[in-house]
Amino acid sequence: MAAPNYTLCDTYESVVVAASTLSRSSILILDCEARDLARPTGVLSIVSISDVDATTIFLIDALALRDSSNPALVPLFDLLSSGTVTKLMWDGRADALELRETFGVELRGVLDLQLAEVVSRKSVRRETEESRLRRLATGYFKQMRHDILRDPAAYEGIDQVSGMKNSLKACGIHDSKDAAVVALHEAKGSAMWLQRPLPKALLQYAAHDLKLIAALYTSFVRAGWINGRDLPLLKEQSERYIRTLHTRALKDLFDQRNLGMFVSLHVIDTPPPDAQLYECESCHQQNTKTIAGAC
Template sequence: MSDYNVSKLTTIIEELDLLDHEALDDKPEPANASSSKVKFLDTKPKVVEFLESIRDISLTSTPSLYIDIEGIDLSSHGSISILQVYVHPVGKAYLLDIHTLQEKAFLTPGSRGTTLKKVLESNEIKKVFFDVRNDSHALFAHYGIHLAGIHDLQLIELVTRSYCKTYVTGLGKCIEHDAPITSRERADWSLAKERGRRLFAPECGGKYEVFNNRPLPQDILQYCCQDVEFLAVLWKTYDDKMTLEKREWVVRESIERVNLSHTPSYNGNGRSKALAPLCFL
């Protein structure tokens, strides 16, 4: 083989090796607000569109709405920035811009007069949160919203767990250990979570105020979307282990958590929050 052909073959091999490394690089494309699977709601017409989209699916026996909240010190002293809703039947995440819309996000009515406040306060519409306490506290303190119809996924994990039940578990550990996903999907989730934390977590050099930046940074948007999507995945995993008695216990304890979050003495950062309920089934 001539020197020219050897050189050409070497170049081709190097290029293929580079492409292979790029293909294996765990850097997923961040979610985009214009994506068909993500909607960023920052105007009243967009809120109306969202309410219309959930009008006929929110009364199903299996929860359709999986919700989380991001903000600055979620308490009566802080503020709510974003309310994320994953609508499972349509496979779409909606990010409501509470920082911009404020009370208009909750009080803008759809064509039948339904508002987001009514959805959140409805006993008939099942809604899944993961550890509802701080979210409930912030919603009640700032917008007078009394959550109802809540199924707290942290309690569902606890009641279906087969080992020590002294403490509740965080969402990250639930996703890491229990979500039925591939190793690549778990790596993508972990990377997106870390990218988001670098921007908002003070211990990582970030600031919670990043949730109020507009446009929302892509890494923060991805962070907000993926957790509510995983709530739906985990619900199915745990729900297969539920009994009627366990479901009734979860509903009762979810109500207790909401009521507790409304009391003047509620401490959203208390160490006791890590303990399982005393009246555990």
């Protein structure tokens, strides 16, 4: 995949131009880069946003544009909060929280491709219950695989997500990490995103992520995993998915316990309005039932 072209926006005037250009598209791609994204020590660095093909990419420097009350940011915030402009994301849970905490923006209109992959297993690909349980038994719950075989009902409704790397491989999309970025990450961790000026390799990395999301979206549509029939429901589910994390402390908890590997129970099937809800003591998500081993 060729190195992408991008425009770095580090002035308020440049963000106005970016928002004007992006407003011509009904589908955008969105991703964020940060130090400790959405965690208590989190600092937003780059908001990456493009058209649906990732041919027009803007990298918005959040460190240079700290004044969220500046009127120049209003058109961009309007795009992000618009329910009629679709935002394609890959696991937008932490991104949504970081944008809310940093800029006070509530993301709407999201179509989360990580969630779409999970939903398509049953709705399109007709995955069997045996396959779902096998994924759990060879993944997060591999130390409890005998319990899963003995009492599968205790794991009803638990869906383990797929990472982007695995999904790219499953879709036959070749990608390799930039060696320079890998070296930077090993040396500085996610704090590398606070460097200014940002190295060109990091800017290209941020832009490249949008290219990958664009490729996955094209593949999902071609395979029927995303289709017009299921799209309205999938966007409703995506809205619930990106609101899984309510606070930075909760993101920290999810990371400590590796709970981001799962779709919270209320996301795919929303509880009825009159349902009695129970809060999980481990992940603090509210659901209609408790599930042994879910957390």
